[in-house]
Amino acid sequence: MKIYKTKNYEEMSRKAAHIISAQVTLKPDSVLGLATGSTPIGTYENLVKWYEDGDLDFSGITTVNLDEYKGLPRDNDQSYYYFMHHHLFDHVNIPDGRTHLPDGTKEDSDQECRQYEELIQSLGGVDLQLLGLGHNGHIGFNEPDDIFPDDTHCVNLQERTIEANKRFFASADEVPRQAYTMGIGTIMRAKKILIVVSGADKADTVKEAFFGPITPKVPASILQLHPDVTLVADEAALSKID
Numbered sequence: 001m002k003i004y005k006t007k008n009y010e011e012m013s014r015k016a017a018h019i020i021s022a023q024v025t026l027k028p029d030s031v032l033g034l035a036t037g038s039t040p041i042g043t044y045e046n047l048v049k050w051y052e053d054g055d056l057d058f059s060g061i062t063t064v065n066l067d068e069y070k071g072l073p074r075d076n077d078q079s080y081y082y083f084m085h086h087h088l089f090d091h092v093n094i095p096d097g098r099t100h101l102p103d104g105t106k107e108d109s110d111q112e113c114r115q116y117e118e119l120i121q122s123l124g125g126v127d128l129q130l131l132g133l134g135h136n137g138h139i140g141f142n143e144p145d146d147i148f149p150d151d152t153h154c155v156n157l158q159e160r161t162i163e164a165n166k167r168f169f170a171s172a173d174e175v176p177r178q179a180y181t182m183g184i185g186t187i188m189r190a191k192k193i194l195i196v197v198s199g200a201d202k203a204d205t206v207k208e209a210f211f212g213p214i215t216p217k218v219p220a221s222i223l224q225l226h227p228d229v230t231l232v233a234d235e236a237a238l239s240k241i242d
């Protein structure tokens with residue numbers, strides 16, 4: 001695992017955007033795996049700026065997102081569909097129809113998850129997967145568990161995740177209880193992985209995930225086995241690492 005320690009969130013965001021930018025420039029037909037959450041917002045801001053400056057071209061790019069809440073309509077401003085359009089897709093030239101997310105409005109979980117997994121395979125897999133890190137070590141919405149789930153599947157969100165995400169909703173009651181997420185296998189099949197982490201509140205999680213034992217109780221810990229992972233984290237997030 002390559003680790004870049006940055007001074008702060010802004011530097012983390014620039015560094016991560018540089019890595020994605022290099023991927024887009026060197027392989028203009030890349031499949032990018034994208035993530036939501038507050039951490040990658042600054043990364044997307046840089047990509048949008050560099051696109052507007054004429055330094056990046058996304059016309060050959062296809063994207064697949066990690067996850068989506070089940071049951072939220074796409075025009076709900078808390079859906080990941082909305083988030084991705086708001087922060088990235090509406091501002092860059094990825095062609096229509098080439099930005100994919102699990103469809104949270106589909107009732108039949110098995111069918112939607114199978115189709116999403118098949119879609120990723122039909123695209124030839126993910127070239128570069130961007131990830132954030134949940135406080136409980138989750139990646140995508142793969143919550144701590146007794147096993148590492150393989151393919152895209154439907155999950156019941158844990159209380160801690162609902163608590164962490166309620167700040168975006170009017171109340172905790174409104175946070176959806178389920179989500180569709182790429183599995184750990186789906187994520188691990190990506191050719192490259194870029195994980196961004198910021199803030200002292202994630203310092204213990206970073207230590208457990210990347211410097212502790214590999215266990216499904218800390219889903220991100222499996223990334224230690226991936227051959228091409230880059231962690232870009234700020235000093236605060238790395239403060240528990242000697």
Ligand SMILES: N[C@@H]1[C@@H](O)[C@H](O)[C@@H](COP(=O)(O)O)O[C@@H]1O
Nearest residue numbers: 036037038039132133134140141
């Ligand atoms: N499903 C997302 C994850 O993909 C994200 O990594 C995590 C951390 O979010 P944040 O970056 O806001 O801490 O939150 C959500 O639960």
